[in-house]
Amino acid sequence: MRHTLSVLVENNPGVLARVAGLFSRRGYNIDSLAVGRTDNPAISRMTIVVEGDERVLEQVIKQLRKLIEVIKVSDISREEHVDRELVLIKVSAEPEKRGEIMQIADIFRARIVDLGRRTMILECTGNEGKIRAFEESLRPYGIKELVRTGKIAMLRGSRYTNINGTREDE
Amino acid sequence: MKKSGAQIFVDCLKEQGVDTIFGYPGGAVLPIYDALYESDIRHILTRHEQGAAHAADGYARATGRPGVCLATSGPGATNLVTGIANAYMDSVPLVAFTGQVVTSQLGRDSFQEADITGITMPITKHNYIVKDVRDLARVIREAFYIATTGRPGPVLVDIPRDVSGAQIEYQDPGPVNLPGYRVATEPRPEDLARAVELIARAERPVIYAGGGVVNSGAHLELRRFAEMLLAPVATTLMGLGAFPGDHPLSLGMLGMHGSKYANYAVCECDLLIAVGVRFDDRVTGKLESFARQARIIHIDIDPAEIGKNVRVDVALVGDARRVLSLLIERLEARLPGAWQEKIATWKKEYPLTYEENGRLKPQKVIREIYYATQGQARITTDVGQHQMWTAHYYTFTRPRTFISSGGLGTMGFGLPAAIGVQVACPDETVFDIAGDGSIQMNIQELATAVHYNLPIKVAIMNNGYLGMVRQWQEFFYNRRYAYSELVNPDFVKLAEAYGAVGMRVEKPAEIAPALQEALATPKPVVIDFIIEREENVMPFVPPGQPLNCMLG
Ligand SMILES: Cc1ncc(C[n+]2csc(CCOP(=O)(O)OP(=O)(O)O)c2C)c(N)n1
Ligand SMILES: [Mg+2]
Numbered sequence: 001m002r003h004t005l006s007v008l009v010e011n012n013p014g015v016l017a018r019v020a021g022l023f024s025r026r027g028y029n030i031d032s033l034a035v036g037r038t039d040n041p042a043i044s045r046m047t048i049v050v051e052g053d054e055r056v057l058e059q060v061i062k063q064l065r066k067l068i069e070v071i072k073v074s075d076i077s078r079e080e081h082v083d084r085e086l087v088l089i090k091v092s093a094e095p096e097k098r099g100e101i102m103q104i105a106d107i108f109r110a111r112i113v114d115l116g117r118r119t120m121i122l123e124c125t126g127n128e129g130k131i132r133a134f135e136e137s138l139r140p141y142g143i144k145e146l147v148r149t150g151k152i153a154m155l156r157g158s159r160y161t162n163i164n165g166t167r168e169d170e
Numbered sequence: 171m172k173k174s175g176a177q178i179f180v181d182c183l184k185e186q187g188v189d190t191i192f193g194y195p196g197g198a199v200l201p202i203y204d205a206l207y208e209s210d211i212r213h214i215l216t217r218h219e220q221g222a223a224h225a226a227d228g229y230a231r232a233t234g235r236p237g238v239c240l241a242t243s244g245p246g247a248t249n250l251v252t253g254i255a256n257a258y259m260d261s262v263p264l265v266a267f268t269g270q271v272v273t274s275q276l277g278r279d280s281f282q283e284a285d286i287t288g289i290t291m292p293i294t295k296h297n298y299i300v301k302d303v304r305d306l307a308r309v310i311r312e313a314f315y316i317a318t319t320g321r322p323g324p325v326l327v328d329i330p331r332d333v334s335g336a337q338i339e340y341q342d343p344g345p346v347n348l349p350g351y352r353v354a355t356e357p358r359p360e361d362l363a364r365a366v367e368l369i370a371r372a373e374r375p376v377i378y379a380g381g382g383v384v385n386s387g388a389h390l391e392l393r394r395f396a397e398m399l400l401a402p403v404a405t406t407l408m409g410l411g412a413f414p415g416d417h418p419l420s421l422g423m424l425g426m427h428g429s430k431y432a433n434y435a436v437c438e439c440d441l442l443i444a445v446g447v448r449f450d451d452r453v454t455g456k457l458e459s460f461a462r463q464a465r466i467i468h469i470d471i472d473p474a475e476i477g478k479n480v481r482v483d484v485a486l487v488g489d490a491r492r493v494l495s496l497l498i499e500r501l502e503a504r505l506p507g508a509w510q511e512k513i514a515t516w517k518k519e520y521p522l523t524y525e526e527n528g529r530l531k532p533q534k535v536i537r538e539i540y541y542a543t544q545g546q547a548r549i550t551t552d553v554g555q556h557q558m559w560t561a562h563y564y565t566f567t568r569p570r571t572f573i574s575s576g577g578l579g580t581m582g583f584g585l586p587a588a589i590g591v592q593v594a595c596p597d598e599t600v601f602d603i604a605g606d607g608s609i610q611m612n613i614q615e616l617a618t619a620v621h622y623n624l625p626i627k628v629a630i631m632n633n634g635y636l637g638m639v640r641q642w643q644e645f646f647y648n649r650r651y652a653y654s655e656l657v658n659p660d661f662v663k664l665a666e667a668y669g670a671v672g673m674r675v676e677k678p679a680e681i682a683p684a685l686q687e688a689l690a691t692p693k694p695v696v697i698d699f700i701i702e703r704e705e706n707v708m709p710f711v712p713p714g715q716p717l718n719c720m721l722g
Contacts, residue, residue, distance in 0.1 A: 009350075010349075010350065014287065017288070017291065018291060021291050021292060025292050055477065058477060059474065059477075059478060062473050062474035062476075063474050065473070065474070066472070066474055067296075067350070068295075068296040068316060068348060068350055068351050069350055070350050071349050071350040072350075163349060
């Protein structure tokens with residue numbers, strides 16, 4: 001089972017090392033990890049995708065909570081949420097193939113962000129399934145390079161998570 | 171008011187009530203040493219930084235107050251590492267300060283630079299490097315707060331030399347504010363109700379108590395709780411003294427080197443009430459067979475301990491003392507029945523014994539130490555057979571009197587820990603029951619004991635072996651004693667060379683007189699007990715076996 005954890009942390013140097021160290025030391029598997037600061041510059045949000053059964057997940061959450069600089073941990077995958085990844089793919093694009101590639105980009109609502117003599121860079125956002133399908137569609141043309149972010153996620157509706165927990169305004 | 175970083179350091183320590191620190195100087199801590207020189211904080215110069223960390227650890231275990239140690243950057247800091255890990259494994263409140271190279275030289279492999287916050291990340295509850303002197307007071311307050319609250323543990327604060335040397339207009343940082351740090355104190359009412367129900371239904375309850383009872387100061391509540399339920403109490407190594415060892419309900423220690431009756435009781439109980447413990451593999455043996463017939467109630471202040479190794483039926487997350495009081499309020503006293511009888515039979519049938527054959531038996535030596543000190547001494551140990559014999563044959567009746575390296579199993583802990591204990595308890599008798607192998611790992615601390623005239627008594631159980639290793643080789647490696655035999659120095663002469671008193675005991679009849687003489691000597695004394703060489707710790711559960719499969 002994969003779970004998406006939304007983790008609010010103090011924006012201190014070293015906090016990433018603490019979280020990463022915790023995962024490696026205790027043998028938890030990280031699928032992806034994305035970090036960036038929140039609207040409050042003193043606080044960062046980590047979105048961590050972990051692989052493991054309920055028992056592992058429970059330990060991961062509890063151990064994360066023990067880190068002093070971790071303020072809030074929520075398992076976002078238990079609730080309705082939106083998640084996104086972003087991918088940049090540099091694909092071989094001889095002039096005669098460009099039309100086809102642009103059609104694929106259209107289908108996935110991807111954007112062409114660079115055009116070289118023999119290559120193109122495409123940018124696509126979406127959930128994991130879409131990104132995977134996009135990658136597969138481009139593979140036959142020859143993928144030269146692929147860079148993707150980790151997943152980021154947010155609860156749907158008026159509920160939101162902040163340092164005080166998950167809440168909803170009237 | 172203008173203050174230097176070093177002055178802030180001293181003032182913050184005093185504000186925390188620190189009266190003693192254990193340390194070793196060097197370039198990166200010179201500003202701090204200069205400020206300490208004119209303060210009224212007592213500084214004990216150990217002869218190795220590991221000794222400073224263990225001494226601070228012993229001080230903390232004996233008193234419940236945070237132990238403080240101080241070392242310079244680089245090698246000074248790395249020498250603390252074993253001591254910090256030791257405190258971490260046994261949840262000891264320790265605050266370790268290290269000097270660091272000046273901030274402008276950080277990250278350049280400068281002379282005596284070591285990334286000590288990186289190194290100690292997995293063995294501290296939290297750690298800091300202070301890069302701005304304006305953060306120093308806040309960080310020190312947080313460090314003590316974190317080390318001493320909730321589940322205690324070591325915190326390290328790394329202070330670059332230019333930070334301790336800087337002058338600032340001092341502004342008080344105010345009270346500690348840590349949004350990500352919360353300490354559970356109250357269990358949920360519904361869990362409490364479930365626990366009460368399970369207890370009421372249980373016919374064969376056993377209490378499994380550990381170091382958390384000592385840390386929380388819950389020993390009186392534990393006793394009351396056990397007496398109400400008439401539930402026998404097995405303790406872990408860390409829990410020795412949390413329940414009186416001479417109490418009729420005491421089962422002594424459980425686990426790999428536990429008593430047979432403790433292990434049988436755990437195997438046969440229908441309810442296991444675990445208090446301040448972590449289901450360590452040395453306690454549970456083969457996990458799948460541990461307390462197989464029992465429902466389990468787990469009381470602990472650290473939510474991450476719940477369900478870590480063993481699935482439990484009810485978790486009461488909170489301070490052990492508080493949780494036990496809540497349970498006591500809700501329970502009714504019981505009358506003895508078949509279970510208590512069964513326990514009594516086991517105790518009669520399988521007592522801890524050893525063969526007396528006229529030679530010097532370590533068990534007898536430890537029993538004699540118990541008699542000579544009326545069971546009232548503070549005992550530290552090293553790690554090995556002598557540690558287990560001490561756990562078996564010195565009956566501990568009060569918390570904080572058995573001070574031993576449990577989780578990390580650090581040879582060389584005993585002597586420096588005894589120094590910390592004696593500094594904390596100047597009017598009490600402190601014995602270090604040491605191994606002939608272990609003592610040599612921090613033997614230099616004899617100089618510290620002599621330097622500060624600390625009248626600790628070191629009883630070396632000299633078997634000429636790394637005995638615990640030899641025992642395993644005897645049982646599991648066909649008596650192939652690969653590199654476990656020792657060629658030892660003359661410990662009597664060694665003690666004398668350090669300025670301590672040295673004595674040797676080779677016959678049973680010499681034990682009591684030697685102990686009397688040692689106790690009457692107001693100086694550090696080393697007694698070299700030449701014990702039966704191949705004596706084993708019995709009974710014991712081979713690793714990976716269920717608790718009722720005991721050898722011996
Ligand atoms: C620092 C360290 N190194 C190695 C070990 C492994 N070890 C555990 S017990 C033991 C033997 C200890 O010998 P001694 O101090 O003579 O005690 P005895 O078992 O003979 O009583 C060893 C080597 C350890 N626990 N700690
Ligand atoms: Mg030995």
